[in-house]
Amino acid sequence: MRRPSPDLAVTVAVTALVLGPLLVGGGYWLVGDMVFVPRQPWKSAWLGLDGSLPRAVPMDALVSLATHVVPGSAVQRLLLVGGFVAGGLGVARLVPDQRWYARAAAITLFCWNPWVYERLLIGQWAILLGYLLLPWVARAALRLRAHPRDWGPAAVMLVLSALCSPSSGVMAVGVLAVLALGRDRRVWWRAAVLAVGANLTWALPAVTATAARVTTDGVFEGFAARAESAAGTAASVLSLGGIWKTSIVPAERTSAALVLLSCLLSLVALAGLARSGPDRRRWALLGGAALLLALVPAMPGGSDLLERLADSVPGLALLRDSHRFLAPLGLVLAVGSAHSVTAVRERIRPGVPALWSVVALGVLAPLLLLPSLAWGALGELQRSSYPEAWTDVAELVGPEDTTVVLPWVGSYRGYAWNHRRAVLDPAPRLLPGEVLVDDRVLLGGGRVVPAEDPRVVAVTGALADPDPAAALRALGVRWVLVERGMGDPEVPPGRIAYDGEGLRLVDLAPDAAVTHVTKGALRSRQILLSIGHTCAFLLLLAGAAWILTSRE
Amino acid sequence: MNTIIATVVGALASTVVLVAGVNAAQGEHKPVSNEKLYSYADQ
Numbered sequence: 001m002r003r004p005s006p007d008l009a010v011t012v013a014v015t016a017l018v019l020g021p022l023l024v025g026g027g028y029w030l031v032g033d034m035v036f037v038p039r040q041p042w043k044s045a046w047l048g049l050d051g052s053l054p055r056a057v058p059m060d061a062l063v064s065l066a067t068h069v070v071p072g073s074a075v076q077r078l079l080l081v082g083g084f085v086a087g088g089l090g091v092a093r094l095v096p097d098q099r100w101y102a103r104a105a106a107i108t109l110f111c112w113n114p115w116v117y118e119r120l121l122i123g124q125w126a127i128l129l130g131y132l133l134l135p136w137v138a139r140a141a142l143r144l145r146a147h148p149r150d151w152g153p154a155a156v157m158l159v160l161s162a163l164c165s166p167s168s169g170v171m172a173v174g175v176l177a178v179l180a181l182g183r184d185r186r187v188w189w190r191a192a193v194l195a196v197g198a199n200l201t202w203a204l205p206a207v208t209a210t211a212a213r214v215t216t217d218g219v220f221e222g223f224a225a226r227a228e229s230a231a232g233t234a235a236s237v238l239s240l241g242g243i244w245k246t247s248i249v250p251a252e253r254t255s256a257a258l259v260l261l262s263c264l265l266s267l268v269a270l271a272g273l274a275r276s277g278p279d280r281r282r283w284a285l286l287g288g289a290a291l292l293l294a295l296v297p298a299m300p301g302g303s304d305l306l307e308r309l310a311d312s313v314p315g316l317a318l319l320r321d322s323h324r325f326l327a328p329l330g331l332v333l334a335v336g337s338a339h340s341v342t343a344v345r346e347r348i349r350p351g352v353p354a355l356w357s358v359v360a361l362g363v364l365a366p367l368l369l370l371p372s373l374a375w376g377a378l379g380e381l382q383r384s385s386y387p388e389a390w391t392d393v394a395e396l397v398g399p400e401d402t403t404v405v406l407p408w409v410g411s412y413r414g415y416a417w418n419h420r421r422a423v424l425d426p427a428p429r430l431l432p433g434e435v436l437v438d439d440r441v442l443l444g445g446g447r448v449v450p451a452e453d454p455r456v457v458a459v460t461g462a463l464a465d466p467d468p469a470a471a472l473r474a475l476g477v478r479w480v481l482v483e484r485g486m487g488d489p490e491v492p493p494g495r496i497a498y499d500g501e502g503l504r505l506v507d508l509a510p511d512a513a514v515t516h517v518t519k520g521a522l523r524s525r526q527i528l529l530s531i532g533h534t535c536a537f538l539l540l541l542a543g544a545a546w547i548l549t550s551r552e
Numbered sequence: 553m554n555t556i557i558a559t560v561v562g563a564l565a566s567t568v569v570l571v572a573g574v575n576a577a578q579g580e581h582k583p584v585s586n587e588k589l590y591s592y593a594d595q
Binding site for chain 1: 565
């Protein structure tokens with residue numbers, strides 16, 4: 001009989017050790033793409049219904065609803081803590097027949113590895129959440145294969161994964177396909193219907209977006225996995241590291257010796273897979289596919305090949321940061337690690353108690369190999385709070401207004417109140433109405449991922465106009481929000497409606513009229529997207545109801 | 553046998569702790585300069 005308490009204790013310990021600083025005080029972790037605001041006003045854009053470029057659809061909608069109930073800081077804590085707890089308990093349930101220390105080894109490896117560190121530090125919390133759901137997806141997939149009529153858990157997990165991010169949804173489908181599909185055609189049909197239904201919520205807005213201009217020029221190379229140390233790219237990736245953003249790589253990962261020792265842990269875990277029963281080939285296939293996907297853009301000619309393919313199949317742009325698809329390897333290694341620890345335990349005989357130290361090393365190795373993940377990445381993640389100016393400005397802007405945010409140089413900011421950490425501009429999530437920020441991604445070394453939203457391109461032209469205020473009004477822009485302390489942008493003339501604590505809000509239309517721009521999407525598209533969201537929601541409800549009724 | 557195992561495990565663990573600990577301790581928070589602020593890869 002499996003006892004849950006050790007799994008919970010290990011998971012809670014790991015969660016507390018990683019997220020501790022966030023849990024012992026107020027404020028937010030604002031870093032990279034991780035932006036939470038006190039209260040995120042509802043916008044139809046959160047569901048992709050307004051015709052603008054769909055971004056975090058529908059996760060922004062869920063966060064917006066949640067911040068209407070509890071403050072954004074609480075939402076951030078609940079999501080991160082909930083994710084880690086779900087991940088740890090989930091991976092332990094994938095190896096329920098193993099002893100507690102073997103399950104502990106799976107938990108530590110799954111929740112404490114370079115992939116988790118790098119995605120947390122880059123601020124991709126939703127993708128991290130999708131990763132932490134993977135053990136439950138795998139459980140649901142194994143269940144579906146064993147009992148083809150038992151589709152409820154798979155439906156729930158696929159929808160939850162797709163809610164996290166498109167890549168999480170795709171990864172979940174991949175895990176389901178590898179672990180669930182067999183000779184039984186009923187499973188194929190059910191898996192296909194569930195996969196499509198669950199992912200409609202982001203796929204329909206993306207496919208039907210008229211404002212989107214997907215860019216693939218040079219992005220595969222720009223986002224390719226890279227070597228963190230002299231050990232090379234393959235060693236980095238095999239040990240679950242190697243993210244393209246070199247500035248967030250933990251210091252110890254620049255040591256070739258440490259990366260190679262991490263590879264040793266990965267190899268030991270892979271060796272343990274041989275003991276994982278009849279599913280061992282499926283686990284190996286899953287891990288191998290994840291490894292290959294992460295490495296392809298880094299191989300000679302790999303990024304060019306992907307770029308050429310993406311010209312014909314725009315959906316391949318989803319693979320531009322293919323390193324994120326390394327996530328299933330973390331799951332595979334965790335399962336293998338549990339079996340490796342069990343293999344060592346079985347060799348312990350009277351007279352050789354020292355082998356217990358190998359068992360302990362198997363449990364603790366992930367932590368020892370990556371001390372930088374401890375306690376808010378050893379201080380890299382610092383809590384910060386929004387100055388009151390942000391809520392003051394948000395109260396001045398109306399829900400039908402359009403605001404342009406300056407400086408018009410990329411969308412990442414380094415506010416003094418946020419310890420100068422680069423973070424995605426919070427204005428679009430904090431201010432009501434449409435908020436336009438320069439969405440080019442400047443990768444350094446002169447590489448630029450161009451703006452994908454035509455409205456942003458139009459604002460770039462308007463700001464270069466001899467009369468930028470008139471040009472912006474013609475685009476329907478009423479407000480210009482200047483975030484100070486980061487360069488000295490030229491501000492279009494207008495009435496200063498607010499000035500303080502690093503923010504200046506300029507009203508471009510104190511007397512003149514703002515051109516009314518119809519931003520609504522086609523009615524048919526809105527109906528189509530509403531159907532997609534409803535399908536996913538109903539699938540989630542039906543799956544949950546199935547789970548509850550099948551237990552009775 | 554116990555001595556050999558303990559020696560190997562001890563050597564591995566202490567190497568990892570030493571290398572990882574020293575490197576992690578050297579990592580420091582670098583504020584973003586204005587020139588590099590907008591370059592996502594830099595910070």
